[in-house]
Amino acid sequence: MPCLELLLQYLHNHPCKLPQIHALLITSGFLQSPPRRLIPMWQGSSPTFSYNCLIRACLRRRDPPDASLRIFAQMLAHGVRPNRHTFPSLFKAVATTDSSPSTGRSVHSQALRRGIILDDFTNCSIVDFYSRVGDLSSARKTFDEMIQPDLASGNSMLHALCLHGDLASALVFFESMVDRDVISWTSLISGYARNGRFDEAIGLFRRWIMQKGLPLRPNEAMLVSVLSACANLDDFRALFYGLEIHGYIVRNEAPLTAFLGTALVDMYSKHGYLGYCTNVFEATVEKEVCTWNAMMSALAGNGKAAEALHLFDQMRVAGLQPNHITFVALLTACARQKLVDLGLKWFKLMTSEFGLVPLMEHYGCVVDLLAKAGFIKEAIQFIRRMPLQADASVLGALLGACKVHENAQVGDDVGKQLISLQPWHSGRYMILRNIYAASGRWDDAAGIKNAMEKLSIKKPTGHSWVVYGKYGLRQH
DNA sequence: ACTTAAAATG
Numbered sequence: 239m240p241c242l243e244l245l246l247q248y249l250h251n252h253p254c255k256l257p258q259i260h261a262l263l264i265t266s267g268f269l270q271s272p273p274r275r276l277i278p279m280w281q282g283s284s285p286t287f288s289y290n291c292l293i294r295a296c297l298r299r300r301d302p303p304d305a306s307l308r309i310f311a312q313m314l315a316h317g318v319r320p321n322r323h324t325f326p327s328l329f330k331a332v333a334t335t336d337s338s339p340s341t342g343r344s345v346h347s348q349a350l351r352r353g354i355i356l357d358d359f360t361n362c363s364i365v366d367f368y369s370r371v372g373d374l375s376s377a378r379k380t381f382d383e384m385i386q387p388d389l390a391s392g393n394s395m396l397h398a399l400c401l402h403g404d405l406a407s408a409l410v411f412f413e414s415m416v417d418r419d420v421i422s423w424t425s426l427i428s429g430y431a432r433n434g435r436f437d438e439a440i441g442l443f444r445r446w447i448m449q450k451g452l453p454l455r456p457n458e459a460m461l462v463s464v465l466s467a468c469a470n471l472d473d474f475r476a477l478f479y480g481l482e483i484h485g486y487i488v489r490n491e492a493p494l495t496a497f498l499g500t501a502l503v504d505m506y507s508k509h510g511y512l513g514y515c516t517n518v519f520e521a522t523v524e525k526e527v528c529t530w531n532a533m534m535s536a537l538a539g540n541g542k543a544a545e546a547l548h549l550f551d552q553m554r555v556a557g558l559q560p561n562h563i564t565f566v567a568l569l570t571a572c573a574r575q576k577l578v579d580l581g582l583k584w585f586k587l588m589t590s591e592f593g594l595v596p597l598m599e600h601y602g603c604v605v606d607l608l609a610k611a612g613f614i615k616e617a618i619q620f621i622r623r624m625p626l627q628a629d630a631s632v633l634g635a636l637l638g639a640c641k642v643h644e645n646a647q648v649g650d651d652v653g654k655q656l657i658s659l660q661p662w663h664s665g666r667y668m669i670l671r672n673i674y675a676a677s678g679r680w681d682d683a684a685g686i687k688n689a690m691e692k693l694s695i696k697k698p699t700g701h702s703w704v705v706y707g708k709y710g711l712r713q714h
Numbered sequence: 715a716c717t718t719a720a721a722a723t724g
Contacts, residue, residue: 243715250716290716326717362718393719400720424720459721466722500722531723566724599724 242268242283246291253298260292260309271317286321289313293327303341306331310345322357325349329363332371339371358384362391369398389417393425400429420460428463436471440464440479458497461487465501469508480505484518494518496526503529507536515540527558534567538574546571547580562594569603573610581607602632609639614648630659634666641669646677664695 249259267274273285289309296306310328313320325345332342346367349360361384368377381387381395392415399408412418412426423446430439443464447454456464461483468480484502487494494502499522506514515536522529530553537546550568553560560568565588572581585604588594601624608617617636621628633656640649653670660666667690674683 247715284716287716294716321716323717330718357717359718366719388718390719395719397719419719421720426720428721457720462721469722497722502722504723526722528723533723535723561723563724570724597724 242277242280242288246288249291249295253295256292256295256299259295263288263292269312269316269318271319285316285318286313286324289318289320290323290327293324293331297327297331303331303334303337307341307345314348320348320352322360325357325360326363329360329367333363333367335371337371339373342367342371356385358388358391362388362394365391365394365398369394369401372402374398374402374404389419389422392417393419393421396422397425397429400425400432403433405429405433405435420455420457424457424460424463427460427467431463431467431470434470436467436476437473439467440471440476443467443479456486458495462497462501465498465505469501469505474509477505477509477511480509494522496522496524496529498522499525500529500532503532503536507532507539510540512536512540512542525556527553527561527564530556530558531561531563531567534564534571538567538571541574543571543574547575547577560592560594562597562600565592565594565596566599566603569600569607573603573607576611578607578611578613598626598629598631601626601628602635605632606635606639609636610642612639612643614639614643614645618648630656630663633659637666637669641673641676644673644676646673646679649673650682661693662695664690667695 245259245262249255263269266277266280268277268280268283268288269285271285273280289312292309293306296309299305306328310320310324313324325348328345329342331337332345346364349364361380364380365377368374368380377395377398381391384391387395392411396408396411396415399405399411408426408429412422415422423442427439427442427446430436430442443460465480465483468476468483480502487498492498499518502518503515503522506512506518515533519525519529519533530549534546534549534553537543537549546567550560550564550571553564565584568584569581572578572584581604585596585600588596588600601620604620605617605628608614608620614636617639621632621636633652637649637652637656640646640652649670650673653666653673656663656666657670667686671683671686674680674686
């Protein structure tokens with residue numbers, strides 16, 4: 239029998255062995271207080287430490303939260319005292335939206351009762367827990383009650399404000415922090431990027447670079463956050479920033495991880511540089527599902543739908559499990575190619591073979607697939623029969639196809655529904671107006687124009703990228 | 715020895 243420390247070290251590296259080691263610890267009478275100590279070598283080892291390791295192993299195995307909680311309950315039932323190392327793991331386990339906030343609250347009251355609430359690590363994870371279950375005010379309260387919050391807790395609070403979309407407060411909080419590190423900056427930058435404020439995200443990154451003093455060391459998370467902002471900002475300057483970051487990675491001979499590779503593929507894809515996508519994809523060492531997804535979307539979105547379908551086959555040959563996003567990319571590719579039967583086949587297989595329940599996006603893809611190929615009636619039938627109430631994205635796909643196929647009758651109906659759903663969306667008015675104009679209904683077209691003026695809805699100024707490619711640059 | 719904060723694909 240090895241000494242307990244070696245056994246727990248082994249568990250740390252091979253969390254899949256949790257059931258066996260858990261069983262061994264139980265049968266050896268070690269997981270109770272006082273331990274029966276049937277194994278003399280384990281004399282002097284701490285049951286608390288063992289429980290902490292077991293809980294940690296549940297997390298590493300990505301077991302559901304109640305697995306960790308069951309071990310914690312066993313710990314309490316056997317009179318073993320949790321310590322400051324116990325609670326952060328528990329809060330991490332319950333910090334998912336699919337576990338009920340009340341579970342975490344009771345863990346919180348356990349921590350309070352045991353008086354280890356003065357611990358920074360524990361408080362940090364409590365702030366994080368409340369923010370992830372959407373209870374911003376409890377997160378704030380926990381943070382405010384800390385006597386001297388450390389940097390990590392400050393970062394956790396900053397992240398909470400960003401997650402909640404309250405960027406104004408996040409910025410105020412950030413400026414008021416006494417200490418800031420690369421994680422604080424990354425949190426704020428990704429907060430702006432996630433909330434669609436790409437320009438400001440890049441501006442913050444520039445401000446970070448311009449800082450004097452400490453040598454700057456962007457880490458992977460920082461680069462990925464900035465690349466994501468660069469991908470989504472429709473401006474050639476964003477592409478140049480993205481190129482510079484790529485250059486930085488290459489100069490530092492940093493390996494292209496799945497995170498970096500995915501972010502770069504997406505960035506080049508959104509700016510229309512498909513050739514670079516392929517290069518980055520090939521160079522990415524450990525491709526994960528999302529890397530393949532990004533590359534499939536890049537192909538589907540840049541006129542290479544057939545290649546996207548081929549990549550899907552290769553992905554399965556490589557032994558990866560497609561996820562929801564894979565099927566969005568796949569169905570988009572089928573729609574572009576007007577491969578109606580193939581798309582419908584995959585839509586069915588998505589559930590029957592891959593066990594994925596379609597989301598609104600997938601229904602939107604199928605409506606697009608049918609309507610784009612001219613099957614407007616079938617698309618309407620499909621919308622009637624789908625189990626979810628069609629949202630604006632689904633109806634938008636139908637309206638777009640009505641314009642292409644000059645179906646004024648359906649377009650009239652769908653367009654009006656969409657305008658009542660999204661009265662601020664200028665594009666919806668424009669398409670309906672074009673549909674009216676194309677079918678000679680000038681009075682109705684003028685009516686739309688008047689309605690827009692009355693509601694002061696502005697049409698965005700048009701611009702064309704047709705002649706020289708998106709930025710007037712030579713496409714690679 | 716066990717504990718905290720940031721990141722990608724729709």
